Amino acid sequence: MNRKNLPGFLVFLVCIGLFPVFATRISAIQHYLDVMIFGGIFGIVAIGLSLLMGYAGQISLAHAAFMGIGAYSSGILTTHFNFSPVPALFLGLLITAIIAFSVGVPSLRLKGHYLAMATLGFGVIVHIIFSEEVNWTGGPSGLVGIPGFGLGDWKLKSTLQWYYFVWLWVAVSILIALNLVNSRIGRAFRAIHEDEKAAEAMGVPTARYKVQIFVVSAAMAAFAGSLYAHYVEFINPGSFDLVWSIRFILMVMVGGIQSIWGSLLGSLFLTFLSNEWLQVFAELEILIYGIILFIISLFFPDGLFPVIFRFLAQQLERRYE
Amino acid sequence: MSIMEEFLQYLISGITVGMIYVLVALGYNIIYNVTEVINFAQGEFVMLGGLCAVFYYESLHLPLWVAFFMSIGTVGVIGLIFEKFAIRYARSQSVLTLIIVTIAFSIILKGSAMFIWGKDPYSLPAFSAGSPWMVAGAAVQRQSLWIMGISLVIISGLSIFFHNSFYGKAMCACADNPIAAKMMGIPVRRMILLSFTLSAALGAAGGVIITPLSLMEYDRGALLGLKGFSVAVLGGLGNFWGALMAGIFIGIGESFCAGYISSGYKDAVALVALLIVLFVRPEGLLGKTK
Amino acid sequence: MNEASEIPILEIRELGKSFGGVEALHDITFSVPSGVIQSIIGPNGAGKTTLLNCVSGIIKPSHGKIYFLGKPIENLPPHRIATLGISRTFQHVALFKRMTVIENVAIGRHSKTRSGFLACTLRLSSMRREERDIFTKAEEWLEFVGLSDEMWKEAGSLPLGKQKLLEVARALAAEPRLLLLDEPAGGLNTSETEQFGDLIERIRNLGITILLIEHDMNLVMEKSDYVVVLHYGKLLATGTPREIKRNPQVIEVYLGKEE
Ligand SMILES: Nc1ncnc2c1ncn2[C@@H]1O[C@H](COP(=O)(O)OP(=O)(O)OP(=O)(O)O)[C@@H](O)[C@H]1O
Ligand SMILES: [Mg+2]
Numbered sequence: 097m098n099r100k101n102l103p104g105f106l107v108f109l110v111c112i113g114l115f116p117v118f119a120t121r122i123s124a125i126q127h128y129l130d131v132m133i134f135g136g137i138f139g140i141v142a143i144g145l146s147l148l149m150g151y152a153g154q155i156s157l158a159h160a161a162f163m164g165i166g167a168y169s170s171g172i173l174t175t176h177f178n179f180s181p182v183p184a185l186f187l188g189l190l191i192t193a194i195i196a197f198s199v200g201v202p203s204l205r206l207k208g209h210y211l212a213m214a215t216l217g218f219g220v221i222v223h224i225i226f227s228e229e230v231n232w233t234g235g236p237s238g239l240v241g242i243p244g245f246g247l248g249d250w251k252l253k254s255t256l257q258w259y260y261f262v263w264l265w266v267a268v269s270i271l272i273a274l275n276l277v278n279s280r281i282g283r284a285f286r287a288i289h290e291d292e293k294a295a296e297a298m299g300v301p302t303a304r305y306k307v308q309i310f311v312v313s314a315a316m317a318a319f320a321g322s323l324y325a326h327y328v329e330f331i332n333p334g335s336f337d338l339v340w341s342i343r344f345i346l347m348v349m350v351g352g353i354q355s356i357w358g359s360l361l362g363s364l365f366l367t368f369l370s371n372e373w374l375q376v377f378a379e380l381e382i383l384i385y386g387i388i389l390f391i392i393s394l395f396f397p398d399g400l401f402p403v404i405f406r407f408l409a410q411q412l413e414r415r416y417e
Numbered sequence: 418m419s420i421m422e423e424f425l426q427y428l429i430s431g432i433t434v435g436m437i438y439v440l441v442a443l444g445y446n447i448i449y450n451v452t453e454v455i456n457f458a459q460g461e462f463v464m465l466g467g468l469c470a471v472f473y474y475e476s477l478h479l480p481l482w483v484a485f486f487m488s489i490g491t492v493g494v495i496g497l498i499f500e501k502f503a504i505r506y507a508r509s510q511s512v513l514t515l516i517i518v519t520i521a522f523s524i525i526l527k528g529s530a531m532f533i534w535g536k537d538p539y540s541l542p543a544f545s546a547g548s549p550w551m552v553a554g555a556a557v558q559r560q561s562l563w564i565m566g567i568s569l570v571i572i573s574g575l576s577i578f579f580h581n582s583f584y585g586k587a588m589c590a591c592a593d594n595p596i597a598a599k600m601m602g603i604p605v606r607r608m609i610l611l612s613f614t615l616s617a618a619l620g621a622a623g624g625v626i627i628t629p630l631s632l633m634e635y636d637r638g639a640l641l642g643l644k645g646f647s648v649a650v651l652g653g654l655g656n657f658w659g660a661l662m663a664g665i666f667i668g669i670g671e672s673f674c675a676g677y678i679s680s681g682y683k684d685a686v687a688l689v690a691l692l693i694v695l696f697v698r699p700e701g702l703l704g705k706t707k
Numbered sequence: 708m709n710e711a712s713e714i715p716i717l718e719i720r721e722l723g724k725s726f727g728g729v730e731a732l733h734d735i736t737f738s739v740p741s742g743v744i745q746s747i748i749g750p751n752g753a754g755k756t757t758l759l760n761c762v763s764g765i766i767k768p769s770h771g772k773i774y775f776l777g778k779p780i781e782n783l784p785p786h787r788i789a790t791l792g793i794s795r796t797f798q799h800v801a802l803f804k805r806m807t808v809i810e811n812v813a814i815g816r817h818s819k820t821r822s823g824f825l826a827c828t829l830r831l832s833s834m835r836r837e838e839r840d841i842f843t844k845a846e847e848w849l850e851f852v853g854l855s856d857e858m859w860k861e862a863g864s865l866p867l868g869k870q871k872l873l874e875v876a877r878a879l880a881a882e883p884r885l886l887l888l889d890e891p892a893g894g895l896n897t898s899e900t901e902q903f904g905d906l907i908e909r910i911r912n913l914g915i916t917i918l919l920i921e922h923d924m925n926l927v928m929e930k931s932d933y934v935v936v937l938h939y940g941k942l943l944a945t946g947t948p949r950e951i952k953r954n955p956q957v958i959e960v961y962l963g964k965e966e
Pocket of ligand 2: 755756798
């Protein structure tokens with residue numbers, strides 16, 4: 097962590113640490129703990145996607161699929177093969193990394209539209225496999241009986257424990273992402289985003305970096321997927337379809353396409369939006385997301401939150417003048 | 418049914434559905450020919466076409482052929498509005514923005530369709546009534562013939578339009594070299610507008626003609642779009658007759674997969690083909706073959 | 708003179724490149740001795756940029772050889788060529804516009820640093836040391852080209868003249884043996900061009916060989932040790948500025964127009 101980011105990170109840790117103290121005491125927001133767990137899990141995916149999309153400029157419409165591969169690896173290994181969760185998680189990460197690598201090498205040669213279509217096609221194929229391999233995945237009705245997370249005698253029991261566990265990993269993800277972004281490799285990503293030819297001429301191995309960040313980003317999604325499977329103890333293909341991939345993109349876009357903190361905020365915002373505030377709209381949620389995504393990408397391509405923050409900062413400045 | 422009859426049956430239904438993919442693929446091709454943009458909302462136009470026709474026919478009790486043209490017109494206008502108020506602006510931004518805008522638009526169309534029509538599948542009557550024809554033991558639905566006939570008319574018409582008419586040639590010139598096209602006095606903007614309108618209308622036509630055979634519901638668009646794209650890429654983006662061959666090929670492949678292997682995996686056929694083509698020779702097959 | 712310094716830093720042999728039907732380069736052969744300022748001149752569309760793109764690996768030549776310090780490089784990807792010690796600027800400014808000025812120069816040092824993914828994500832001490840080195844050097848190079856005051860500005864917000872200087876600083880940050888400059892003074896006014904001439908000389912005095920594409924004849928004739936003239940993809944002449952000025956062919960097709 098460099099000095100610039102340290103205060104923010106500390107504030108974050110304090111907020112995360114203190115949140116349950118309030119949440120458990122105020123009955124109206126008691127269930128927020130549960131929402132926060134989902135928000136954290138999706139946040140890990142969004143942070144990874146922000147590295148890939150916001151920084152390296154490569155779009156992926158397969159992130160829900162990668163999350164699903166992680167979730168199903170954990171689910172299948174623990175239910176069919178009696179793996180305990182931790183080795184299942186690692187094996188799942190390895191599987192995802194291998195798949196992401198083999199998809200990434202050929203597809204990252206493609207540009208813009210083609211990359212989007214290739215990842216989209218891959219995501220749909222994965223979704224079909226989840227639905228069709230009924231013997232392994234339980235098919236469309238899902239895979240039940242996934243054990244909770246634990247290692248040996250130690251098990252995550254309460255929601256509060258899950259909360260701290262998930263957010264520990266969110267913190268780790270943030271740390272890794274911020275470190276990466278503030279390094280020669282992170283700068284190289286942004287260079288690739290802006291001008292691939294110039295980056296290459298400056299000695300940046302663009303092909304290798306694009307594949308690397310694709311794999312890392314997919315592995316982060318898979319990790320989140322594994323947590324998800326163990327927390328919910330049930331998974332079905334519907335949680336890993338195209339709509340979810342688009343949601344992850346939306347999380348990144350809302351929070352600020354080139355911002356690690358932004359993508360976390362975006363994922364929290366959207367998770368609360370869909371779990372708490374948009375429930376009245378039920379199925380129309382997706383329409384609302386479409387409209388939000390449309391407006392953001394047309395009018396605030398750098399993200400919604402950065403614009404809002406800038407506006408608030410201006411207002412404050414004006415007031416103090 | 419004998420093995421031979423079964424084979425023939427799959428072949429016919431494969432070609433029928435393949436035609437729809439061809440129409441979607443042509444939609445991509447037209448826009449690509451003019452702007453080199455790929456419109457992720459292309460499949461939703463098909464879905465909208467089918468459902469709009471249902472609305473005109475069922476709710477407004479218009480004759481079927483009127484509903485057919487009204488639906489095409491309606492969706493064409495939606496394509497036009499989309500270009501005029503979103504694409505035109507997004508094109509000046511990054512490719513990433515452009516992609517996301519068309520994705521967002523596709524979600525909006527899908528969401529609106531669900532809002533308007535709900536989640537139930539809808540049907541239309543076949544364009545001409547009557548029992549199927551028997552060809553060498555295989556049943557050919559009359560609607561299948563309509564589908565093949567209408568598609569072939571559209572494809573030939575478009576091919577003539579792009580290769581022989583002034584407007585068509587002008588549209589092609591826009592993508593090759595927009596600046597030169599502009600200097601030659603071609604109204605590039607209007608051409609782009611036209612291309613979006615045309616491709617939306619085309620998708621809608623596909624949607625109307627397929628609905629009597631396989632019903633239509635709000636969430637069919639994404640997959641239709643993706644398959645149409647596979648066909649477009651397989652046939653060489655921008656290449657009309659290539660798309661026709663590829664569409665028939667994919668349609669038959671799907672139909673055989675459903676018949677002989679597993680119906681659940683039939684949707685993967687086109688996508689696997691797409692990935693293979695993209696990965697093996699992106700330039701080769703993507704190259705515009707005019 | 709010892710053996711090693713007799714090897715030219717860059718040697719181009721029978722280099723050809725065609726785009727579809729257009730033959731942009733036709734059997735070009737020349738070499739660049741170590742430590743000189745060598746210019747490539749020629750009318751628009753002569754193939755100068757194409758030549759530079761071949762040397763830096765951005766496009767692959769159709770045939771022919773390119774040797775850098777005796778080592779063939781025509782089949783290497785651009786980032787490998789950059790790492791070997793060839794750096795360049797672009798005719799149409801290709802900065803990372805939304806990054807700060809100093810970050811642009813920091814990217815230039817990419818080929819000189821090697822912290823990997825793990826070192827970066829864990830911020831190992833080796834990585835932190837490298838990071839400090841990157842930014843100290845970046846500041847030094849910005850000072851060298853005279854952009855110290857603009858360090859924290861967005862690169863895209865600079866005026867064209869400063870953007871061109873920034874491109875040079877970014878290329879220099881890689882501490883190249885050979886620096887390729889594609890019309891660095893294009894679009895600059897007279898005094899800016901003069902300053903650029905001084906800058907080029909200062910770079911040469913650091914021991915960096917310069918291959919320069921330039922339309923400004925005063926600059927070329929004054930600063931170059933050798934000049935290469937391209938015309939419609941063919942090598943028309945090579946020689947010292949004096950020889951080139953007297954070459955009747957060159958006068959006819961190129962200089963003649965201006966007089
Ligand atoms: N990528 C390309 N594809 C097709 N043709 C190209 C390409 N790059 C260059 N050319 C052609 O090659 C020829 C040489 O171009 P080049 O850019 O090398 O000229 P130049 O000498 O740098 O000219 P200028 O002084 O205008 O920069 C031109 O006819 C140009 O049209
Ligand atoms: Mg040039």
